[in-house]
Each structure stands twice: as C-alpha cells, then as structure tokens.
Amino acid sequence: MALHHFPPTVNPQEVAEHLADRGYAIVDRVVGPQLLDRLASELEPFVRNSDVGQDQYDGAFTKRTGALIARSPTSRELVMHPLAIATVERFLRHATAVQLLLTQLITIEPGETRQKLHRDQMMFDLYPFPPHYHVQCNTMWAITDFTSENGATHICPGSSGLTDAAAAEIDPIQAEMERGSVLFYEGKVLHGGGANTGTRPRQGVNITYGVGWVRQEENQFLACPTEIARTLDDDLLRMMGYQQGAFSLGYVGDQLDPLAVLRGSNTKAGRIDAYAPHNEVLDAFADEAADHQSN
Numbered sequence: 076m077a078l079h080h081f082p083p084t085v086n087p088q089e090v091a092e093h094l095a096d097r098g099y100a101i102v103d104r105v106v107g108p109q110l111l112d113r114l115a116s117e118l119e120p121f122v123r124n125s126d127v128g129q130d131q132y133d134g135a136f137t138k139r140t141g142a143l144i145a146r147s148p149t150s151r152e153l154v155m156h157p158l159a160i161a162t163v164e165r166f167l168r169h170a171t172a173v174q175l176l177l178t179q180l181i182t183i184e185p186g187e188t189r190q191k192l193h194r195d196q197m198m199f200d201l202y203p204f205p206p207h208y209h210v211q212c213n214t215m216w217a218i219t220d221f222t223s224e225n226g227a228t229h230i231c232p233g234s235s236g237l238t239d240a241a242a243a244e245i246d247p248i249q250a251e252m253e254r255g256s257v258l259f260y261e262g263k264v265l266h267g268g269g270a271n272t273g274t275r276p277r278q279g280v281n282i283t284y285g286v287g288w289v290r291q292e293e294n295q296f297l298a299c300p301t302e303i304a305r306t307l308d309d310d311l312l313r314m315m316g317y318q319q320g321a322f323s324l325g326y327v328g329d330q331l332d333p334l335a336v337l338r339g340s341n342t343k344a345g346r347i348d349a350y351a352p353h354n355e356v357l358d359a360f361a362d363e364a365a366d367h368q369s370n
C-alpha cells in the first residue's frame with residue numbers, strides 16, 4: 076500500500092481536508108532543484124558541525140540542524156511557501172493566530188535505525204487535546220529523495236483519532252517522495268523517521284506550525300538574533316511569533332505590539348477577538364461536550 080500523493084497544482088483546501096481525514100498529505104515536486112541546492116549549500120557547514128542525537132527519538136546516526144531562518148536565507152522561502160501557509164491556515168482555522176514552532180534540517184545518516192513511532196502533540200506536556208482540536212500542522216520538505224531504503228518517514232494513516240492500542244494495529248507506510256516534494260502531517264498522527272539502510276544520507280527540512288497560544292518548540296526570538304530579525308519582512312516575523320498569539324498573549328511591556336517594538340516604535344498591541352465567528356470546530360467541541368454530559 077502506498078500513501079496518497081497530490082500534484083503540485085493541488086488546492087490547499089484539498090490538502091487540509093486530506094490531512095484532517097488521514098493525518099497526512101503528500102504534495103509532489105513543489106519546489107525545484109535550484110532552491111534545494113541553494114538551501115543545502117547554505118546549511119552544509121552547519122550540518123557538518125551538528126551533533127548526532129542522544130536518545131531514541133533523536134537517533135544515534137541522525138543530525139538535527141536548527142535555527143534555519145538565521146542560517147539559511149533560502150529556508151525562509153520554505154517557511155513562508157504559499158502552499159504551506161495556505162494549508163496551515165486552513166487546517167488550523169480554529170486558532171486566532173498561527174505561528175512557527177520549529178525549523179530543523181534532519182539528516183538521517185546510513186546506519187540509522189527506525190525512530191520510535193510517536194505523535195508530535197505529546198510535547199505539550201502530554202495534554203489530552205480533544206479529538207477535534209489540532210494544535211499543530213507539520214511539514215517535511217524532501218531535500219533528497221525520500222525512499223524506503225534511506226529512511227523515508229513512516230506514517231500510520233488514519234491513526235489520529237484512535238487510542239494508542241488501536242493505532243498500533245495500523246501498519247505504517249513510508250512517505251516515499253521525490254526531492255522537492257512536501258509531506259504534511261498533523262500532531263495526532265502516529266509517525267516516525269525510517270531506518271537508513273542505504274549508502275547516502277536522507278535529508279528533510281522539518282518546519283512545524285502551531286496555534287498561536289502554545290509555547291514554540293524552537294525559541295525563535297533567540298534562534299534568530301535581533302540584528303537578523305530586523306532585516307526580515309513583516310509576514311515572516313509575525314509567523315515567527317512577533318505578533319499576539321491570541322487575545323492579549325505576547326505583548327511587550329506596556330501592552331506594545333511585538334513587531335512594532337522590534338522595528339523601534341511603541342505602537343500599542345491590538346486586541347484580537349478570540350471569539351471571532353470563524354470556527355465550526357468550536358461548535359464541534361460544544362457538541363462533543365454535550366454528548367459527554369448526556370452519557
């Protein structure tokens with residue numbers, strides 16, 4: 076069995092719907108070789124100096140290279156790629172704001188074994204988010220081809236709403252994809268990196284996004300020094316967290332707007348209407364809660 080692939084012309088709404096239904100979506104050949112080569116050469120010195128992991132998640136033959144926005148101008152194009160942003164905004168439409176959670180080039184070297192299957196939302200202190208509430212939406216951009224030999228990500232399609240015991244019954248399928256393709260997956264789906272039984276490294280850029288009210292996995296305010304942040308455009312900065320994450324979250328000092336403070340002004344932060352009528356998801360929670368009470 077193979078995972079479903081969409082063409083690069085796919086509508087982001089279709090990607091978001093497939094994500095909601097199956098927990099993942101693959102879009103083929105979204106970016107071209109020039110961008111990938113540029114990105115790989117900007118990051119090569121940092122990869123050379125990155126350490127391999129220390130535990131079962133990080134992997135003894137896997138290098139994780141972060142702070143991509145500061146280190147690689149090209150990575151900013153992936154962070155703000157229109158297909159990624161449009162998909163994330165649709166998938167997390169129940170949130171007042173979305174933000175970047177992490178940027179990481181994952182290099183799985185030959186000899187690496189399979190990563191333990193896991194659900195990424197566990198990082199939020201194992202909080203039991205309700206089945207309808209998605210806290211994050213992730214991307215894995217294939218910088219090399221992803222193959223069954225070199226460690227393509229394993230995905231258990233449809234595992235998101237299941238208990239761990241039921242999800243463990245689903246056979247994982249590898250997200251084999253050509254260089255330049257992107258795998259979307261959400262925080263509830265069981266997944267993990269593959270074993271690299273080949274002779275060359277597998278490289279993927281992992282960029283994850285989340286609702287605006289949780290803590291970022293990679294601290295963007297320190298990972299990207301202020302001198303570099305000041306050179307970036309406003310949309311990217313807002314995505315990095317220079318905005319309020321929900322009603323009043325994340326202002327600076329006397330209720331100032333974070334982006335304005337970075338730019339040297341003292342504009343007051345606006346109030347975000349946390350109750351904007353943009354979410355049927357909240358209606359679904361209300362139904363779920365009502366069912367729960369009547370049982």
Ligand SMILES: O=C(O)CCC(=O)C(=O)O
Nearest residue numbers: 181227228266267268269
């Ligand atoms: O590298 C991969 O394919 C997946 C990595 C992953 O799931 C993780 O590190 O949490």
